[in-house]
Amino acid sequence: MKNLIARTxxxxxxxxxxxxxxxxxxxxxxxxxxxxxxxxxxxxxxVNDRPGVAVNRFICTVAGVYFFFAMxxxxxxxxxxxxxxxVFIPYLVTIIYLLVAELYAKQTDPINNWAYTMLSxxxxxxxxxxxxxxxxxxTTGGLVVFNTLLPLSVFVFLWVNDTGAYCVGSLxxxxxxxxxxxxxxxxxxxxxxxxxxxxxxxxxxxVDEGMLNEWQWxxxxxxxxxxxxxxxxxxxxxxxxxxxxDSGSILPGHGGMLDRFxxxxxxxxxxxxxxxxxxxx
Numbered sequence: 270m271k272n273l274i275a276r277t278x279x280x281x282x283x284x285x286x287x288x289x290x291x292x293x294x295x296x297x298x299x300x301x302x303x304x305x306x307x308x309x310x311x312x313x314x315x316v317n318d319r320p321g322v323a324v325n326r327f328i329c330t331v332a333g334v335y336f337f338f339a340m341x342x343x344x345x346x347x348x349x350x351x352x353x354x355x356v357f358i359p360y361l362v363t364i365i366y367l368l369v370a371e372l373y374a375k376q377t378d379p380i381n382n383w384a385y386t387m388l389s390x391x392x393x394x395x396x397x398x399x400x401x402x403x404x405x406x407x408t409t410g411g412l413v414v415f416n417t418l419l420p421l422s423v424f425v426f427l428w429v430n431d432t433g434a435y436c437v438g439s440l441x442x443x444x445x446x447x448x449x450x451x452x453x454x455x456x457x458x459x460x461x462x463x464x465x466x467x468x469x470x471x472x473x474x475x476v477d478e479g480m481l482n483e484w485q486w487x488x489x490x491x492x493x494x495x496x497x498x499x500x501x502x503x504x505x506x507x508x509x510x511x512x513x514x515d516s517g518s519i520l521p522g523h524g525g526m527l528d529r530f531x532x533x534x535x536x537x538x539x540x541x542x543x544x545x546x547x548x549x550x
Contacts, residue, residue: 283529298401309329312516315517316388325370328366336394367386396534397534397537419540424533426490429466433458434459435462442457450509463490466490470486489544
């Protein structure tokens with residue numbers, strides 16, 4: 270009972286914080302820069318518990334947070350002035366340092382360290398940083414505006430998918446979706462979650478002020494469902510490989526940061542690719 274109360278309170282605060290952050294660009298940038306840092310820190314701590322692995326936890330975290338801010342600067346005029354790609358140079362220098370440092374670290378398996386170092390950036394820093402692509406859009410007049418609906422809709426679709434899949438799966442779930450990795454997921458639950466998301470996407474098309482039409486919103490909903498589910502499964506495989514139940518304990522009743530944002534780590538990049546593809550036609 271106590272765990273249920275803690276889980277409920279944490280869940281309400283978690284959802285409220287994310288929704289509120291998208292009301293102001295400064296709040297979004299602050300919150301997700303912190304989320305990026307905490308998630309990379311958690312990831313590096315987990316992999317460093319593996320035999321023969323010793324990634325630089327501090328520098329990986331700082332690099333990931335810097336990359337998030339660099340993407341914010343590049344995608345927006347939030348900090349004033351024209352965005353310049355030169356802002357990525359310090360990040361590239363840091364990545365080069367992390368590669369060269371293994372020459373002098375004398376670790377037993379530097380390939381592992383390189384692999385996990387790059388994974389922390391590609392798997393965590395890059396997806397969160399791509400939120401800036403969704404949040405800051407250029408108008409036909411050349412101005413950059415803050416878009417609340419697109420990035421927030423990705424998270425809302427993920428939450429609706431999780432809730433719908435749980436409810437339908439609990440009632441009707443018979444056929445396992447991926448028993449080797451996540452025995453609790455069923456095809457029935459996944460289809461049920463997708464139906465709920467399509468309803469939410471259809472509703473979003475009425476809130477939208479001309480960015481996407483109804484079919485494009487439905488397509489975005491399906492993209493988030495498919496890649497969000499894969500993101501959940503990828504993190505489950507990650508935890509099974511490490512032999513841990515939760516990625517951390519920072520969120521009472523919900524585990525760690527990876528546990529809460531696993532679906533979004535694939536859904537955000539997939540949403541960006543989908544929307545960019547729409548812009549080509």
